Amino acid sequence: MRSLHQLGYLMGMLFVLAFGFASDQGCEAQQSTNVRFTVLKDDNNKPVRNASVILHPVGKDGKQSRGGFQLKTDNEGKTASEGLPYGLLRIQVLAPGFQTFGEDYDLNKPELDIQIRLKRPKEQLSVYEKPAAKPESAPPPTTPPAEPKPQ
DSSP states (O other): OHHHHHHHHHHHHHHHHHHHHHHHHHHSOOOEEEEEEEEEETTTOOBOTTOEEEEEEBOTTSOBOSOOEEEEOOTTSEEEEEEEESEEEEEEEEOTTSOOEEEEEEEOSSEEEEEEEEOOOOOOOOSSSOOOOOOOOOOOOOOOOOOOOOO
16 A cells, blocks of 8 residues: 555656646747748749648757658749748758759748759769760771881
8 A cells, every 4th residue: 555655656746847847848938930932943043833842850869850741832933831940950842853952951040031943853874774886986097017128
């Protein structure tokens, strides 16, 4: 019976400590930011419409946390998100016909404008394809046979 009372006391103390810690954390107003994204083509500065802008929170250890969400750009290549908490945010942008963009941003201001420039893919090399045949050049010049020396 005594161990049951001790267990109850211990559980009560843990609850008080946890509640006190949580209320201390709640007293601080969590800062948040409003982020506006503009996605442009790198080669001609035209907007990229319907691009996927994916936001992933990043933990203090630098690893991507679970969760996150996706936004889509409008016809002007713009999208936005409000009320994002301060801290590191990993931003990935995907659009057909462009290289995938990825970078971490430190959200530390109430308002933030981020411009992302997408590049076209570069030519890729493959070990499975034969290189294009090069045109053959003229055969190397031949030297005429040496004349016999008089003896």
